[in-house]
Amino acid sequence: MTRVALYAALLGAALLFLIPLYVVGTASLKPLEEIRAGGLFSLPVAPTFAAWAKAWGSACVGANCVGLKGYFLNSWLMALPAVAISVAVGAINGYALTKWWFRGSEFLFGALVVGCLIPFQVILIPAARTLATLGLFGSLSGLVLIHVAYGVPVTTLLFRNFYLTVPDPILQAARLDGAGFFAAFFHVILPLSLPMLAVASILQFTGIWNDFLFGVVFTGPESAPVTVALNNLAGATLGAKEWNVNMAAALIAALPTLVVYFVSGRWFLRGLTAGAIKA
Amino acid sequence: MSALSVQDIGKRFGATPVLSGVSLDVAEGEFMVLLGPSGCGKSTLLNIVAGLEEPDAGRIVIGGRDVTRVEPRDRDIAMVFQSYALYPTMSVRRNMGFGLRMRGTSRGETEALVQEAARLLQIEPLLDRRPSQLSGGQRQRVAIGRAIVRKPAVFLFDEPLSNLDAKLRAETRAELRDLHRRLAATMLYVTHDQVEAMTLATRIAVMNRGVIEQVGPPQEIYDRPASLFVAGFTGSPPMNLISGEIVAREGQAIFQPDGGGPALPLPEACRPGKIILGIRPEDVSDPLSLPEISRWIPHILPLRMEATGADTHVTFAWGEARITGRFKPAVTEKNVVPVALDLAKLSLFDPATGLRI
Numbered sequence: 103m104t105r106v107a108l109y110a111a112l113l114g115a116a117l118l119f120l121i122p123l124y125v126v127g128t129a130s131l132k133p134l135e136e137i138r139a140g141g142l143f144s145l146p147v148a149p150t151f152a153a154w155a156k157a158w159g160s161a162c163v164g165a166n167c168v169g170l171k172g173y174f175l176n177s178w179l180m181a182l183p184a185v186a187i188s189v190a191v192g193a194i195n196g197y198a199l200t201k202w203w204f205r206g207s208e209f210l211f212g213a214l215v216v217g218c219l220i221p222f223q224v225i226l227i228p229a230a231r232t233l234a235t236l237g238l239f240g241s242l243s244g245l246v247l248i249h250v251a252y253g254v255p256v257t258t259l260l261f262r263n264f265y266l267t268v269p270d271p272i273l274q275a276a277r278l279d280g281a282g283f284f285a286a287f288f289h290v291i292l293p294l295s296l297p298m299l300a301v302a303s304i305l306q307f308t309g310i311w312n313d314f315l316f317g318v319v320f321t322g323p324e325s326a327p328v329t330v331a332l333n334n335l336a337g338a339t340l341g342a343k344e345w346n347v348n349m350a351a352a353l354i355a356a357l358p359t360l361v362v363y364f365v366s367g368r369w370f371l372r373g374l375t376a377g378a379i380k381a
Numbered sequence: 382m383s384a385l386s387v388q389d390i391g392k393r394f395g396a397t398p399v400l401s402g403v404s405l406d407v408a409e410g411e412f413m414v415l416l417g418p419s420g421c422g423k424s425t426l427l428n429i430v431a432g433l434e435e436p437d438a439g440r441i442v443i444g445g446r447d448v449t450r451v452e453p454r455d456r457d458i459a460m461v462f463q464s465y466a467l468y469p470t471m472s473v474r475r476n477m478g479f480g481l482r483m484r485g486t487s488r489g490e491t492e493a494l495v496q497e498a499a500r501l502l503q504i505e506p507l508l509d510r511r512p513s514q515l516s517g518g519q520r521q522r523v524a525i526g527r528a529i530v531r532k533p534a535v536f537l538f539d540e541p542l543s544n545l546d547a548k549l550r551a552e553t554r555a556e557l558r559d560l561h562r563r564l565a566a567t568m569l570y571v572t573h574d575q576v577e578a579m580t581l582a583t584r585i586a587v588m589n590r591g592v593i594e595q596v597g598p599p600q601e602i603y604d605r606p607a608s609l610f611v612a613g614f615t616g617s618p619p620m621n622l623i624s625g626e627i628v629a630r631e632g633q634a635i636f637q638p639d640g641g642g643p644a645l646p647l648p649e650a651c652r653p654g655k656i657i658l659g660i661r662p663e664d665v666s667d668p669l670s671l672p673e674i675s676r677w678i679p680h681i682l683p684l685r686m687e688a689t690g691a692d693t694h695v696t697f698a699w700g701e702a703r704i705t706g707r708f709k710p711a712v713t714e715k716n717v718v719p720v721a722l723d724l725a726k727l728s729l730f731d732p733a734t735g736l737r738i
């Protein structure tokens with residue numbers, strides 16, 4: 103009996119979360135008249151991908167009617183290097199902080215924790231000044247740099263906590279075996295870190311892909327990520343609102359993070375619950 | 382020239398001194414066991430020898446070369462850790478070959494050396510497994526294999542048997558002794574287990590609170606402990622230690638235990654004063670099992686008996702002191718007295734300094 107209640111509750115919760123996705127999904131497949139006429143929950147009578155095609159290739163983003171495709175590419179060009187760099191730097195930092203004690207490492211760690219807690223509105227103006235000085239303001243590389251700088255404290259903390267569970271003698275053995283800082287990292291530590299690499303990459307990817315604020319502040323009209331483009335597309339005020347195109351655009355912008363979760367959710371859980379490492 | 386020379390090493394962690402003035406010479410081919418209770422600084426010393434920890438004072442010399450400031454990898458040593466510390470993601474083969482590969486040994490030669498070491502330790506069938514697929518004893522062998530494959534000048538062991546069950550520990554102990562003989566290697570071995578120390582060592586260094594109190598062959602440590610600490614830490618049960626006073630009576634030195642009880646005539650002249658007398662349990666026994674010329678039979682009474690199977694330990698009251706004797710298992714409450722002490726085996730300690738007189 104309790105089991106039935108449990109499943110009912112779970113099913114209810116799942117439905118609650120799925121309803122918006124259903125509405126957006128069906129709306130993106132309906133012609134505009136159907137949306138205006140029909141109910142929110144009705145299935146499309148004459149499903150069509152026209153709205154998707156328009157959102158992708160010809161919808162107006164601000165003044166440019168070129169669709170999302172260029173901005174979608176921008177997002178990839180920004181997210182992939184930003185994720186790779188922030189995860190790699192975080193892993194090496196965490197390793198250095200836990201396994202190679204050095205003068206000032208405690209202070210550095212304290213500073214990183216503070217770094218994790220700073221609300222990002224606070225750093226907008228200093229960051230803009232810095233990027234301007236570096237000549238990167240308004241470019242994708244500038245945005246990558248910001249995401250790396252903002253992501254590294256979090257990834258460092260993740261890896262540090264993970265590497266604390268790796269027994270020190272394993273690393274001492276590697277040192278005696280002749281491995282230096284990087285040899286020990288690549289041969290001994292990194293192969294142990296796969297679950298954590300997955301967790302950090304997923305967290306970073308979703309965070310960076312979904313970011314809007316940094317994108318809107320630090321990029322120009324050409325180099326904007328898809329989230330900013332989506333906002334401009336949906337906010338275009340000329341003519342009647344094309345709900346189906348907006349919905350399709352929203353799905354296009356959200357698709358990569360959805361796919362990442364579906365493909366790697368299992369890894370994600372495994373990494374989060376990874377137990378202590380034994381020699 | 383000694384293979385390893387530890388010279389006047391000092392080390393503190395914060396304000397607490399962990400090692401003070403530790404010096405130790407390990408000869409070529411020697412099996413030196415560093416014996417001491419938990420927390421006395423054994424691992425710290427071993428880590429300093431390995432180069433994993435920096436000493437605050439003193440020098441480490443290996444094969445005549447001062448290596449105090451030399452990186453661990455360049456010290457020509459290998460270490461076996463208590464927790465084995467195998468690389469979890471590597472096969473046994475790669476675990477054993479890692480040190481060679483890091484030093485630029487070719488793939489082929491590494492493979493041959495790993496095979497040779499694996500044969501010696503009889504772990505060839507395990508070469509393709511991961512550490513997580515091995516039992517504790519097998520992991521221990523692999524850890525030893527990883528050390529011997531490099532043929533270092535000095536082997537360091539940090540309590541390598543303490544995670545094994547009693548039977549496996551005894552077996553591995555025998556194999557280690559065997560291995561030492563076959564490799565003719567210089568070994569520095571840390572343990573808090575005196576049985577391990579007695580059975581493995583060519584010499585034992587007994588350590589207490591960061592100081593080495595005595596260095597010598599096992600039998601010497603056992604028969605002539607240099608301090609109260611060594612006397613109390615070795616033997617099972619440990620040496621009986623009885624406080625009392627030496628008085629001169631008609632030209633003969635007499636030991637009078639605190640709290641009364643029979644006075645013991647000392648075989649040699651001794652300065653009067655407070656003293657602690659030590660005697661091993663096996664030298665307190667049935668009169669018939671002790672040599673006639675040196676035995677002394679006091680009138681003391683048994684308090685309790687404890688059978689261990691091989692022999693029976695009987696505790697007697699002697700003044701305030703309790704002393705334990707070792708008897709044949711046939712002993713009973715009825716025939717346990719009279720009991721004799723072998724006066725040829727006495728140790729005398731100064732209670733002020735704790736040192737042997």
Ligand SMILES: Nc1ncnc2c1ncn2[C@@H]1O[C@H](COP(=O)(O)OP(=O)(O)OP(=O)(O)O)[C@@H](O)[C@H]1O
Pocket residue numbers: 394395399417418419420421422423424425426573
């Ligand atoms: N990194 C450290 N920081 C502070 N104190 C330490 C550190 N390492 C060891 N100590 C202290 O130094 C003393 C000696 O430690 P050590 O590990 O050498 O003991 P040990 O003789 O090997 O003991 P055991 O038999 O339990 O392994 C202990 O009191 C320990 O608390």
Ligand SMILES: [Mg+2]
Pocket residue numbers: 423424425539
């Ligand atoms: Mg120790």
